[in-house]
Amino acid sequence: MTERAPVLGKQTGQTISWHAPEVERSNACCVYCGVSLRGPDAPLSDKEHLIARNFVPTGTMGGQPFNFIFRACRQCNARKADAERHVSSVTLFNSPARLVDDRVNDIALRKGRGDYHPSKKGVLIQEAHENLSLDYSLGPLSVKFGMVAPPQLDKNKAGEVAFSHVQGLFTLICTEDYRDPLKMRLLPQEQFIWYDWYAFDDWGNPQALEIANRVNDWECLANIVSAEGYFKATLRRSDEGWFWALEWNRQLRLVGGISSSSMKVFEKLPDEGWVLTPSGRMRQHVPHRIESDQLFAGVVSR
Numbered sequence: 001m002t003e004r005a006p007v008l009g010k011q012t013g014q015t016i017s018w019h020a021p022e023v024e025r026s027n028a029c030c031v032y033c034g035v036s037l038r039g040p041d042a043p044l045s046d047k048e049h050l051i052a053r054n055f056v057p058t059g060t061m062g063g064q065p066f067n068f069i070f071r072a073c074r075q076c077n078a079r080k081a082d083a084e085r086h087v088s089s090v091t092l093f094n095s096p097a098r099l100v101d102d103r104v105n106d107i108a109l110r111k112g113r114g115d116y117h118p119s120k121k122g123v124l125i126q127e128a129h130e131n132l133s134l135d136y137s138l139g140p141l142s143v144k145f146g147m148v149a150p151p152q153l154d155k156n157k158a159g160e161v162a163f164s165h166v167q168g169l170f171t172l173i174c175t176e177d178y179r180d181p182l183k184m185r186l187l188p189q190e191q192f193i194w195y196d197w198y199a200f201d202d203w204g205n206p207q208a209l210e211i212a213n214r215v216n217d218w219e220c221l222a223n224i225v226s227a228e229g230y231f232k233a234t235l236r237r238s239d240e241g242w243f244w245a246l247e248w249n250r251q252l253r254l255v256g257g258i259s260s261s262s263m264k265v266f267e268k269l270p271d272e273g274w275v276l277t278p279s280g281r282m283r284q285h286v287p288h289r290i291e292s293d294q295l296f297a298g299v300v301s302r
């Protein structure tokens with residue numbers, strides 16, 4: 001039996017599309033939930049962009065950089081869009097790119113005053129700062145800290161977007177023929193592992209560096225820089241399973257794996273230096289050094 005090359009879809013620049021106006025000529029199943037999009041019982045489906053154009057700063061998706069377009073059922077499409085709107089607002093609002101790019105700053109301000117925080121009723125993103133105060137006695141010393149932390153990202157919504165992005169890339173890489181439901185390969189939730197996330201001022205976190213080091217010789221299946229660097233993704237594979245990393249709006253990195261069992265790459269990692277405080281724990285963030293930044297340095301070999 002000869003091995004068939006994957007059916008890639010329609011390609012414009014680096015954008016790959018599995019979407020056609022007719023359902024029958026599009027991908028057979030919803031990439032996110034796996035429901036069949038054909039036949040009399042199929043749910044309504046829409047065109048879906050893996051990287052939503054509004055997720056990254058306006059204008060950065062011009063010139064057809066990498067994106068993946070396909071059909072998703074309306075329910076998944078709406079759920080992802082809602083999570084993506086929040087993640088985009090918070091990551092852009094907290095992005096260091098605001099300091100060097102007026103265009104990004106304008107968009108961040110607009111999103112900050114136009115979007116409500118999901119876990120703070122009636123509070124806009126721009127007002128969703130966490131006011132932290134810390135009181136404790138240290139021997140004869142009484143110490144009081146006052147801090148203002150930036151708007152916090154909702155963890156469930158970040159997880160939703162990360163899972164969707166990884167699902168899309170996994171399906172794109174593994175699917176032999178997107179028009180044939182038996183030749184589409186989808187990523188089930190139970191195999192998706194999200195290890196941790198790091199804000200830009202903590203990209204030199206000892207655990208993040210060690211993980212990047214451990215996967216450095218794994219086969220690189222995708223290394224994507226799109227939207228002028230406001231979206232990055234990488235996928236690697238070894239006998240242990242898959243590794244994935246995402247970077248959003250130059251502000252947040254997320255790392256995890258794909259496996260049906262626990263992965264050694266996330267075990268026995270170096271100490272992050274947490275210290276206990278009366279109300280919990282804290283640690284110092286570690287900015288990354290360019291020379292040791294190898295998370296998105298993979299080269300796809302085939």
Ligand SMILES: [Zn+2]
Nearest residue numbers: 030033073076
């Ligand atoms: Zn769906």
